[in-house]
Amino acid sequence: MTAAIIATFAxxxxxxxxxxxxxxxANTAPAAAAAARLQQEGPDTxxxxxxxxxxxxxxxxxxxxxxxxxxSSTVTLHGTIPVVPTGVLEAARTLGTDTVTWQPETGLRxxxxxxxxxxxxxxxGQSLAPVEASDRMTLLILAAGWLGSMVVxxxxxxxxxxxxxxxxxxxxxxxxxxxx
Numbered sequence: 068m069t070a071a072i073i074a075t076f077a078x079x080x081x082x083x084x085x086x087x088x089x090x091x092x093a094n095t096a097p098a099a100a101a102a103a104r105l106q107q108e109g110p111d112t113x114x115x116x117x118x119x120x121x122x123x124x125x126x127x128x129x130x131x132x133x134x135x136x137x138x139s140s141t142v143t144l145h146g147t148i149p150v151v152p153t154g155v156l157e158a159a160r161t162l163g164t165d166t167v168t169w170q171p172e173t174g175l176r177x178x179x180x181x182x183x184x185x186x187x188x189x190x191x192g193q194s195l196a197p198v199e200a201s202d203r204m205t206l207l208i209l210a211a212g213w214l215g216s217m218v219v220x221x222x223x224x225x226x227x228x229x230x231x232x233x234x235x236x237x238x239x240x241x242x243x244x245x246x247x
Contacts, residue, residue, distance in 0.1 A: 070220045078213040085205045089198045120144040120175060122196035131156055133186040144171055151179065151190055159183045
């Protein structure tokens with residue numbers, strides 16, 4: 068039983084570690100895009116083709132003004148520039164940056180990084196769909212490993228029990244009743 072608990076804890080810990088590594092890695096491209104936009108000089112025009120926000124969207128940028136209205140964008144949602152929650156923009160203004168998972172509608176989960184610059188906030192993001200697909204594959208692989216380890220542990224326990232019975236040891240041994 069102890070071995071099963073240890074194996075379960077180990078496989079669970081490995082999954083959580085890989086899931087967190089993947090989720091944090093999803094912030095890398097948006098953070099780089101936001102940093103690059105902040106270094107650009109000139110008008111608030113976000114370069115690049117306009118994308119429709121979808122589960123397979125690439126990296127996108129939205130620049131918000133001091134009043135939290137979008138000034139420019141490389142992405143639309145149903146034909147309009149999407150608006151991230153005001154709390155994200157305010158946190159970026161207060162802390163300099165904010166990194167969150169944003170769900171603009173059911174089925175769309177985005178990793179976004181918001182960075183403040185001169186009263187404006189640059190929000191860069193990308194879809195979490197690839198990361199979540201990788202998480203599912205990691206979970207399946209680890210579940211198979213866990214199941215395999217449970218089979219091995221059960222087999223070892225069964226073999227040990229059988230050997231103990233044959234040797235007359237353990238709680239399974241037969242005792243003789245006193246005559247009489």
